[in-house]
Amino acid sequence: xxxxxxxxxxxxxxxxxxxxxxxxxxxxxxxxxxxxxxxxxxxxxxxxxxxxxxxxxxxxxxxxxxxxxxxxxxxxxxxxxxxxxxxxxxxxxxxxxxxxxxxxxxxxxxxx
Amino acid sequence: xxxxxxxxxxxxxxxxxxxxxxxxxxxxxxxxxxxxxxxxxxxxxxxxxxxxxxxxxxxxxxxxxxxxxxxxxxxxxxxxxxxxxxxxxxxxxxxxxxxxxxxxxxxxxxx
Numbered sequence: 001x002x003x004x005x006x007x008x009x010x011x012x013x014x015x016x017x018x019x020x021x022x023x024x025x026x027x028x029x030x031x032x033x034x035x036x037x038x039x040x041x042x043x044x045x046x047x048x049x050x051x052x053x054x055x056x057x058x059x060x061x062x063x064x065x066x067x068x069x070x071x072x073x074x075x076x077x078x079x080x081x082x083x084x085x086x087x088x089x090x091x092x093x094x095x096x097x098x099x100x101x102x103x104x105x106x107x108x109x110x111x112x
Numbered sequence: 113x114x115x116x117x118x119x120x121x122x123x124x125x126x127x128x129x130x131x132x133x134x135x136x137x138x139x140x141x142x143x144x145x146x147x148x149x150x151x152x153x154x155x156x157x158x159x160x161x162x163x164x165x166x167x168x169x170x171x172x173x174x175x176x177x178x179x180x181x182x183x184x185x186x187x188x189x190x191x192x193x194x195x196x197x198x199x200x201x202x203x204x205x206x207x208x209x210x211x212x213x214x215x216x217x218x219x220x221x222x223x
Contacts, residue, residue, distance in 0.1 A: 004155075031209070043156070043201060043213040056208055091155060097205040098163060100146055105155035 002026040006092050006104035013082055013111055021077040021107045023092030032075045033093040033101065034067065036060070043091070049075065082111045114139045114206050118214035121199075125192050125221050133187040133217045135176075135202035143204040145169075145178050145185040146211065150199045159187075159200070192221045 005024040013019050025032050034046040047057045049067055057065075066078045075094075079086055089108050095101030119134040137145065147159040147169070160169030165180035174189045185202060202214040 006155075033210070035211075042215045043203075043211075045210040045212070048210055056210060093156075097209045097211060098144055100158035100161045101211075102158070103148075103156040 002102070004092055004094055004102050004104035006090075006107050008107060009105070010108045011110070013109070015084060015111055016081050019079050019082055019109060021079075021090050021092075021109070023075045023077070023104055024073055025075055025092065025094030026102055027073070029094035029096075029101075031055075031094065031096050031101070032067075032069070034077045035091045035093065035103075036088040037091065037106075038085075038088045046077075046090075079109075082109075084111050087111045114143065114204060114212050116202050116204055116212055116214035118200075118202050118217050120215075121218040123217060123219045125219070127194055127221055127223050128191045129221075131187070131189040131192045131196075131219065133200055133202075133219070135185045135187065135214060137183050137185065137202075137204050139183075139204055139206060141207060143206055145176070146203045146205070147174070147176055147185070147187050148201040148203060148213075150201065150216070152198070156201065192219070194221045194223055197221045 007022045032049040037043045047061045048055045064080045089106045091106045092104045093101045115138045144163045146161045148156045149159045160171040162169040162178035168177045176187045199216045201216045203211045
């Protein structure tokens, strides 16, 4: 069964550093998403991406965040200057909502 | 705005017990409704979905019926197994194609 692959599975970074979270969506999917889950809290939408541009973003997705599809297969989330409150599990997903899209297994980001 | 409310956990059951996890929603329009499951150390997996009123989603013995009149989408299973232990998330999609999740309900099944 096709999978969404995320790397790394766990990343520890110092506050103020830049991080890039990587995702390989399912190959024939056209819609891509990032969500995050702060420990013990609900899963929150960050951004959706279609046709090489952001189609929607949440209030969380401020100027510190950016997304890119650099080479037609990878889909990356960059956090420019990490804060302690960015510590969370970040999930990539691809597909269309009406069909129930496929999530990756997540990257646990720990900011120290 | 749109929102999803789930019963708080953990829900603790013995193997073969009947499971209900309540989910209600608030939405404008006609959202699609989903249940996702997160096993320990894994990502979110789609368990079942329903796209219109009175639809019943089902998968792996789990069922949920889209009830517009009560704005509910309760998850049920007739006989749970230890392997069903996980966190279950109810979610809806609105017209903007993003998912809005509930807080999740942890299910623990003991032999």
